Amino acid sequence: MTTGTRAQRMKQPLATDVIAATAEQHGVCVRPFTMEVGDLDTGELRYVPVPCGSTVESVCGPCARKARALRMAQCREGWHMVDEPDFTPDEPTPDHTALLELRADLVVAYQEAAGSGAVEADELRDEIRSVDEELRQLGMRGRLPNPDGPEKRAPKRSTKRRQDAPELPRRRVEKRTVGREYAGRFRPSMFVTLTLDSYGRVRDDGTPVDSSTYDYRRAARDAVHFAALVDRWWQNLRRVVGWDVQYFATVEPQKRCAPHLHAALRGSVPHEVLRQVTAATYHQVWWPAHDELVYDRGHLPVWNGVRFVDPDTRAPLTTWAEAIDDLDEPRHVVSFGRQVHSKGVLGGSPEAGRHIGYLTKYLTKSTGEVVEAGTDRQRAHHDRLHDQLQVTPCSPRCAIWLLYGIEPLGTNSRTHPGHCKGRAHRRTTLGLPGRRVLVSRKWSGKTLADHRADRKAFVLESLAAVGITKPEPDRTRQTWSKVQPGDPYLPPRDHLLMHAIAERLTWRAEYDKALLAANGPPPTDLSATDRLVA
Numbered sequence: 001m002t003t004g005t006r007a008q009r010m011k012q013p014l015a016t017d018v019i020a021a022t023a024e025q026h027g028v029c030v031r032p033f034t035m036e037v038g039d040l041d042t043g044e045l046r047y048v049p050v051p052c053g054s055t056v057e058s059v060c061g062p063c064a065r066k067a068r069a070l071r072m073a074q075c076r077e078g079w080h081m082v083d084e085p086d087f088t089p090d091e092p093t094p095d096h097t098a099l100l101e102l103r104a105d106l107v108v109a110y111q112e113a114a115g116s117g118a119v120e121a122d123e124l125r126d127e128i129r130s131v132d133e134e135l136r137q138l139g140m141r142g143r144l145p146n147p148d149g150p151e152k153r154a155p156k157r158s159t160k161r162r163q164d165a166p167e168l169p170r171r172r173v174e175k176r177t178v179g180r181e182y183a184g185r186f187r188p189s190m191f192v193t194l195t196l197d198s199y200g201r202v203r204d205d206g207t208p209v210d211s212s213t214y215d216y217r218r219a220a221r222d223a224v225h226f227a228a229l230v231d232r233w234w235q236n237l238r239r240v241v242g243w244d245v246q247y248f249a250t251v252e253p254q255k256r257c258a259p260h261l262h263a264a265l266r267g268s269v270p271h272e273v274l275r276q277v278t279a280a281t282y283h284q285v286w287w288p289a290h291d292e293l294v295y296d297r298g299h300l301p302v303w304n305g306v307r308f309v310d311p312d313t314r315a316p317l318t319t320w321a322e323a324i325d326d327l328d329e330p331r332h333v334v335s336f337g338r339q340v341h342s343k344g345v346l347g348g349s350p351e352a353g354r355h356i357g358y359l360t361k362y363l364t365k366s367t368g369e370v371v372e373a374g375t376d377r378q379r380a381h382h383d384r385l386h387d388q389l390q391v392t393p394c395s396p397r398c399a400i401w402l403l404y405g406i407e408p409l410g411t412n413s414r415t416h417p418g419h420c421k422g423r424a425h426r427r428t429t430l431g432l433p434g435r436r437v438l439v440s441r442k443w444s445g446k447t448l449a450d451h452r453a454d455r456k457a458f459v460l461e462s463l464a465a466v467g468i469t470k471p472e473p474d475r476t477r478q479t480w481s482k483v484q485p486g487d488p489y490l491p492p493r494d495h496l497l498m499h500a501i502a503e504r505l506t507w508r509a510e511y512d513k514a515l516l517a518a519n520g521p522p523p524t525d526l527s528a529t530d531r532l533v534a
Contacts (some may be wrong), residue, residue: 191262
């Protein structure tokens with residue numbers, strides 16, 4: 001019988017909280033979504049909890065920690081690679097060529113039907129899509145020609161280097177991704193940090209010394225185009241050093257809320273070369289003028305059923321194609337700051353492990369958790385930057401273009417002028433690019449799914465060594481579907497968590513048995529805590 005006062009009883013943890021805490025302790029997802037799995041052979045239907053896959057620890061700690069561990073393994077495996085990864089494409093199979101011949105015939109028939117207005121055109125278009133899907137399933141990458149013909153090419157812009165940017169030497173890029181070896185046994189790599197330019201003096205807490213002169217407009221635009229600037233930096237670096245430099249990089253906000261880049265770079269590059277490439281790298285934004293607002297929140301363009309028009313004159317707005325055709329100079333140029341931090345790191349050293357931990361340190365936190373506004377001055381700084389991001393277009397499809405009298409690409413009746421769902425405009429991200437992790441294609445020769453499969457295969461091999469087999473179900477004989485809202489047979493989340501905890505305890509016991517068989521029993525003089533750590 002429960003005793004004590006009402007206040008004492010109210011302080012006791014809820015059963016739901018106890019279940020969630022136990023699930024988190026054993027690495028079980030605390031907020032799974034449920035799938036309905038049907039067995040085609042037996043007709044059995046069961047509900048399976050699927051991990052949410054969140055990378056934010058405050059949302060789901062177990063899933064976020066697993067994601068970070070996977071990124072750490074990916075970074076470690078590719079950073080100091082010794083052997084060149086093999087990316088030689090396989091030869092096309094007879095099935096590939098047969099399907100492509102069929103597609104060529106279908107495209108010719110489709111173009112003839114579309115040109116004459118025949119009703120068979122839509123059916124032929126669906127057939128072409130079906131053949132394309134079969135080719136993808138056979139294993140084919142790259143883009144096939146559009147049956148409707150080539151799209152209109154974007155206007156060519158000047159590629160001549162700006163006079164205010166230093167010249168860079170250029171070499172032909174070799175098909176090599178592994179760095180040089182020194183003294184017959186050392187193969188160092190690099191850890192590099194790049195930051196954006198200054199927008200005004202800031203205090204130790206990241207807030208401007210003088211907010212009236214701090215360039216919030218340039219800070220917002222630089223943040224939006226930071227990813228494109230980083231891509232240009234890697235291109236320039238590869239052309240200067242003459243080999244295909246590979247990287248694992250993370251993007252994080254500084255205290256002043258400007259994004260900066262930490263990168264593990266495979267191979268060794270002289271520090272002076274890195275500084276030279278950084279000083280000469282810039283990205284030109286060939287967008288229409290967006291300095292002065294034409295409309296505000298109380299006076300917006302309206303949709304007339306076909307396109308957006310002025311609310312007073314009913315004149316149609318300038319289209320995106322018309323706006324960029326008139327450009328004769330870029331509207332914004334983004335570049336890095338002068339500070340470039342670079343350091344050589346040897347593989348397998350404690351220093352390499354520390355840098356991998358630093359690279360992935362904040363991957364389990366949201367942007368708002370990395371840079372918190374703890375004072376009124378910081379909150380005011382964040383508010384002013386967010387206000388500028390609210391009127392800074394993030395792409396050619398951004399609905400904010402309508403505030404400048406320009407109709408962006410992809411507009412329709414559901415487009416709300418000035419309201420864009422892009423991450424750049426959110427108060428929680430403050431312009432940080434959507435991708436927090438940037439990994440080059442030839443970094444480890446594997447995708448995250450490949451690394452996850454490697455970890456699973458290692459566990460299965462360890463279990464098989466002690467006679468424990470885990471047969472994989474035949475997924476072709478199963479149907480997976482989302483649970484429909486209001487399903488009366490859906491078990492409560494707490495029931496699913498309890499089942500997942502029991503299953504995880506069983507797996508853990510089996511894996512401990514495999515480790516014991518492989519490594520032998522621990523020394524008897526160790527305490528229980530020491531044995532667990534060992």
